[in-house]
Amino acid sequence: MIQTDMKLDAKGLACPMPVVKTKKAMQQLSPGQVLEVQATDKGSIADIKAWAQSAGHQYIGVHEEEGVITHYLRKTAGEEAEAKRFPHVVSNEELQAVLAVDEDVQIVDVRESAEYAFGHIPGALSAPFGELEAVLRSLDQETSIYVICRTGNRSDMAAQKLAAAGFRNVKNVVPGMSGWNGSIQKLMN
Amino acid sequence: MTVTPLIAGDIAKKVIRKEPLFILDVRNEDAFKDWKIEGESVQHLNIPYFDLLDGVEHILEQLPTDRPVVVVCAKEGSSILIADMLSEEGRNVHYLKGGMKAWSEHLEPAKIGDLKEGGTIYQFVRIGKGCLSYMIVSGGEAAIVDATRMTEVFTAFADELGVKITHVLDTHLHADHISGGRQIAEKTGAAYWLPPKDASEVTFAFKPLEDGQIIAVGKSKMKIQPIYSPGHTIGSTSFIVDDAYLLSGDILFIDSIGRPDLAGLAEDWVDDLRVTLYERYRALAEELIVLPAHFMIIEELKEDGSVSEKLGTLFAKNHGLNIADEKEFRKLVTDNLPPQPNAYQEIRQTNMGKITPDIETQREMEIGPNRCAVR
Known part of the structure; x- marks a missing residue:
């Protein structure tokens, strides 16, 4: 739903x-x-x-x-103009390379559930930015976490939150789903 | 100020008479790019209605006051809204009643000529889509060729002339528009003729058109003689009417030739198309008046709104008939194919009787320009 x-x-x-x-x-x-x-x-x-x-x-x-x-x-959030502040960043291609060899990573997709439904990386956890805190509790703080959104801004803010909450191994994926060429899973066609 | 509706026929007459006309097309940009009301005297401005919801003041200076301004959209709803807004700003404007749907369905009849033993041949110009249908009238009877799905236009025309429709023919299985042939035949009891090679999958009864056969209309000697002319479809058939008119279907147009790919068989049919155009048609009298099933550009319309040309003139001027090299010809008709018509597979299925979409779906299927030719 x-x-x-x-x-x-x-x-x-x-x-x-x-x-x-x-x-x-x-x-x-x-x-x-x-x-x-x-x-x-x-x-x-x-x-x-x-x-x-x-x-x-x-x-x-x-x-x-x-x-x-x-x-x-x-609705437009004007987020494209915001500067990114979280220091640990990986590119889409780097994430693809990681996914190819390492199964023990967790992708956290912080876009809205409708965006997630129309296409996300297989295995990605849906955690809309507004509901991030609830989802945090289900995650292990030692896991490698890759945070992704559409253009890298919401994920930047989410990555900051995760780090502040004690997660040690967090990366922001840029640009994110807007430039994603890897495999995609859909709940909606 | 006032808002006056115009019907598609009003606009068709203005286009044919080359009267100045300004179209404010408020459909989205893709729909406008795909097809629009065209004419030598027609000017356009495309601004989607949803960009005008906050006001039209900023476009007023782009709208002329020395010619009629017609607001056009897909069905009419948005054009009425925008026309009302323009009227409140002090402009006299029109909107197209029924929108582009009505434009796509409008048929404008034109007389082509008289027949030797009495009788007349008429052309029905579907100006918004480029389809051409024909009615051959002689001795109280009528034959209709390549009827569109607006069947009541043909039956009402026959009623007005006081003639009985006895034969309905399609030159081929159409892929760009839904044929009205079967429906007219059922309604009037006329015989429905189809090329058997195009009709192998049809789900209804028909009479097979065969090369050299003669189909009489009325008591006079007026006759329709089918000539097998494959290339656009495997079964494509042309008709010679009254030894004077060549109804060429989608094989030969005024400024272009048929495309061989709509059944997915460009490579297979390109040789048939060449033989038809360069051998079978060459053997016919140059004096024949060619009456195709489509026009491609509005410039092909004559002063009276009809579309026709002498076969001899086409042999001199139509580029597609003047490619000496076979390889070059093959390249032209297989490499430069325009996009396929909207919903052409579903249209073929409908014309075979395999599917029966409701009228609204049929309209949607036919929306867009005709694309049956290569230039």
Whole structure:
């Protein structure tokens, strides 16, 4: 089940209403939050994505089932501009090399659950940034932990938290899923 | 200020008469790039409706006041919204009733000419998609060739002329649009003719078109003579009507030639296409008027909105008929293929009777430009 911050029912509405309502709903969200939009208008598949790109929001993905089209969008957080501060960094390629030889590593994916559902590294643990503390308790402080998000910023903050909580072997993966060429597992198509 | 709807036929007539027209297309950029309302006198501006929701003031100076401005979207909803906003800013604007869906479905009839023993041949121009259908009328009877799925246009036209539809023919199994042939035949009791080689998988009864056969329309001597002309599909058939008109299907167009790949067999059919164009068609009279099943660019429309050309003129001017080297010809038709039409596999399945999508799905399947030719 994908956790979202708000659900919008635009079923039965014709163009332009699905986009008009999506725009209004996004205004009510805080940066970084995820909106789920249910629509039945086929035109919404292209239009909500195009609107999100034009408005600068992250379009996470779309899922179609029994005539209902469900869109997932994440409000821009302006995170791309933030400077990274956590000193221990590895590249996507370095992580791929590690995964090829070492099975005893834990990837912690701190993106929202909708982002995780539309594609994550096999074996990665889903720990949305806001729920990080709960997940920390289940992890061994001695394990090698690779923290990943979309562009390396949320994971930077998460890596700092983990280190502060006593984890000794934490690395931030940059740029993260936005540049990931390795294998991918999906909960949604 | 006012918002006035225009129907697709109003816009078609303006395009044919080359009247100045400004289209504000508010669909998303990909849809606009894929296909749009075209014409020599048509100017465009594409700004998606979702970029105008906060106001239209900033685009006012891009909209002319010396010609009609028509707001266009996919179905009409967004265009009404934007047209209302422009009206509130003091502009007189139109919107296209039914949007690009209506544009895709509009058929504009044009008279091509009279037949020797009395009777007339008409062309139906699907201006938004480039499909051309034909009705041959003689002695109180009518034959329809390559009908589109807007069947009521053809039946109403026949009713108005007071003629009975007795034959319905398709030159080939279409991959770019859904044929209305079977439906018209069922509704009117007419015979439905198909090339047997294209129809091996169809799920319904039909009459097989065979080379050299003669299909009479009315009591006069007007006749349709099929000539086997493979290349676009294995069964493609051309018709010679009244010894004067060559209905060339998707084999030969005005400024281009057919593509051999829509059944996935470009390499296999390129030789058939060459033999048809360079040998079978060469043997025909140069005076024949070629009537294809498509036009590709709006410039192919004549003053009266019809599409036709003498076979002799095409042999002189159509690049695809003037490639002496066989290898070069093969390269042209197999290397430079444009993207395949939207949903062409599903359209072929529908035309075979294997699937029966609802009307809304049929519309979606046909959206987009025609892409049956190579230039």
